[in-house]
Amino acid sequence: MDQHLRPDKMIFVKIMRLIKRSFKVFVTIFASTILNNPPMNHFTLRPSITALIFILVLTCSFLIAQSSNNIKFGERPPINLDKVPSDAYEPGKIRIKLQQKLSGFSTGKEILAGDTGFVITGHAAIDDLNSRFGVRSIKPIFAGLYNTGSRTMQFAERHQAWGFHLWYELKLEERADVIAAVKRFEALAEIQIAEPEYKKELYTSIPTGNSERKDDGGDLSIIQxxxxxxxxxxxxxxxxxxxxxxxxxxxxxxxxxxxxxxxxxxxxxxxxxxxxxxxxxxxxxxxxxxxxxxxxxxxxxxxxxxxxxxxxxxxxxxxxxxxxxxxxxxxxxxxxxxxxxxxxxxxxxxxxxxxxxxxxxxxxxxxxxxxxxxxxxxxxxxxxxxxxxxxxxxxxxxxxxxxxxxxxxxxxxxxxxxxxxxxxxxxxxxxxxxxxxxxxxxxxxxxxxxxxxxxxxxxxxxxxxxxxxxxxxxxxxxxxxxxxxxxxxxxxxxxxxxxxxxxxxxxxxxxxxxxxxxxxxxxxxxxxxxxxxxVGQLGTGRLNALAALLEVQSMLSGVFNPQNFAANPVGTNQIDLQWTKNLSNDNVMLVWSLNGIFGTPQNGTHYTVGQTLPGGGIVLYRGSGTSYAHSGLEPATRYFYRVFSYDNLNTYSSGVSKDATTFCEIYSVLPYSQDFDASNALPVCWEIDDNQGNGQVWQFGTINNGLNGTSGNYAYLNSDAYGSGNSQNADLISPVFDFSDYTNIH
CATH class of the missing domain: 3.40.50.200 (Peptidase S8/S53 domain)
Incomplete structure (x- = not known):
């Protein structure tokens, strides 16, 4: 049948057949077909077509290998090397990643400089730079992985699929310009990546205490x-x-x-x-x-x-x-x-x-x-x-x-x-x-x-x-x-x-x-x-082990929580709530409270709007929607919400919580006063504007040798906490006032 196919069609068929096989099997079959049977149904492959087929199949084989090894690299934003301080990287060495075509660059062992004083690899462009920057040795940086134990050797093929065998460390002469070397090596066609080795540090804590036992720990005997x-x-x-x-x-x-x-x-x-x-x-x-x-x-x-x-x-x-x-x-x-x-x-x-x-x-x-x-x-x-x-x-x-x-x-x-x-x-x-x-x-x-x-x-x-x-x-x-x-x-x-x-x-x-x-x-x-x-710069909040395990329990029950739950104020009397239904497309029940205390819905129970859960929380919405507008609220008030998924048997998920505060109204009645005794937190409707942008902002409470002639908390900027030579510039902003009905304000 093949004799009726056009030559280009025959090439396509052979490629499609061969890419389904492993790379090693392909190399054997391809060499046999091209070298031992050049006529191949009365036509001869031109060298350019032969090369094209080989490249295509190599590419397909590489992609198949990548897929089977779950290879996925994240983003690599460019680094402006001209702005990197010299003490940010290690002197006297750089790292390079070769192109795939040079995968046989070395035998996996370190190459040392010979009589010339620099490493000779046989690749003219690389050797020219080796001479220029005095490269004393070239070492595969992943070779040490195979000294770590017997299990690591089992994954050598996977490591190669990830390209680790293409990485090398180049030791330069002591006075070589590391940044110049990186730029020159990376410009070579033979090299994918060149980079310095940047310095790292433990985020070292300061052990100011000792191992003596302290007694200010509270009574654990009352814990249930x-x-x-x-x-x-x-x-x-x-x-x-x-x-x-x-x-x-x-x-x-x-x-x-x-x-x-x-x-x-x-x-x-x-x-x-x-x-x-x-x-x-x-x-x-x-x-x-x-x-x-x-x-x-x-x-x-x-x-x-x-x-x-x-x-x-x-x-x-x-x-x-x-x-x-x-x-x-x-x-x-x-x-x-x-x-x-x-x-x-x-x-x-x-x-x-x-x-x-x-x-x-x-x-x-x-x-x-x-x-x-x-x-x-x-x-x-x-x-x-x-x-x-x-x-x-x-x-x-x-x-x-x-x-x-x-x-x-x-x-x-x-x-x-x-x-x-x-x-x-x-x-x-x-x-x-x-x-x-x-x-x-x-x-x-x-x-x-x-x-x-x-x-x-x-x-x-x-x-x-x-x-x-x-x-x-x-x-x-x-x-x-x-x-x-x-x-x-x-x-x-x-x-x-x-x-x-x-x-x-x-x-x-x-x-x-x-x-x-x-x-x-x-x-x-x-x-x-x-x-x-x-706000927004310390993650979603502080870690909670119990809540994390309760979420796992809900996953074990087969009813997953809704995702992407958000609560956003849109005025002085309304908060908009949105969520995404779980992968099972289960309906949701939305509950609210003023104190953040919520009970657990009992499985098998159908709750109605306005009903209070055992332990706290009033049902606000129940159904198949993905949003709700909670209106008729008080200004400058914090509202708490929890949303649950439930299935057709009224089995409930563990729930996800959010809270939001309605916008502040404009104050128009005087006199107005504000103390800071309720808590150490910023009062509602007040704002902090960090003009310096370094987090050195107003705090609330008392400090040693602080404000005299008063009692209770006060607002302060604690410059002592940030050390000598640092700058602070933060505004403490009151609520908005409307003085249009007043002619004499003081």
Missing amino acids: SWVPNDIRLNEQWHYHNTGQQGGSPGKDISLFDAWDIEKGHTSVIVAIIDDGIQFNHPDLAGNMWQNAEGHYGYDFVNNTSNISPGSHGTHVAGTVAAVNNNGIGVAGVAGGSGSGDGVRLMSCQVFTSGSSGGFHLAPIYAADNGAAISQNSWGYTYSGVYDQVVLDAIDYFNANGGGTVMNGGITIFAAGNSNSSGAWYPGYYSGAFSVAATNNQDQKAWYSNYDIWIDISAPGGETNSVSARGVLSTVTGSSYAFYQGTSMACPHASGVAALAISLAYRNGLVLTNNELSDLLKNTTDNHYTENPGY
């Missing part, structure tokens, strides 16, 4: 929830805030109630990408992960399986999963019930006391060894810079992490401790889940970064005035200390994420990484009353 017997639990206000050290009761992650639902599952692995964990710490040893060779992880700085412990990583690990209910020390968020049955801690060491490295390797190792969560409390020393190879590794973890307990991994990053906004990578990256820090009054911690890219906030503590206002966790020397930082906030989120995965997996549900991310963001507590100068 499950409470472990860890002797310093009462000092962990970030789990259960009873007002310790002047904190605000209830401004915590609601962990005690969450523990009644889930305490952690041993199949869930959290990779602590940090400095090393003290794996034999009495409060950590029972929850440490081990691989088939008996190692607790890998030291990527020194290329060894021997972890060298550091206090920062040990502190982070303790917050995630210190062993619970063992009668000593502290509790971990997902530390189990007392028999070493918490989630597992994998130590991926990328910092030592004097060096760092392996940031591109640790996420890959973690994914290949079954980690579901990548916990990161580090970042770059300058905003606006990133390593593309590190973002590639994050993308790899997100696509291939999760182990057996989740579909895909989640990468959680601290937002940074610079008390500023800006593109602070990697937390800024769309592939990262970023966490800002709050203090024990739910206010932004003084050091925490802030911006619209933040996903959520979590307790990070403040030790600058009182050490016990920090976060208490494990440190090296089998000890404990209070630290502060977004480094401390981030593992709270990782711990709650681990609880959510544990609960789902224990009950036969495998979450996706996107579902987990949405779940964490949609179940926070609104803390913007305490942070009026940062």
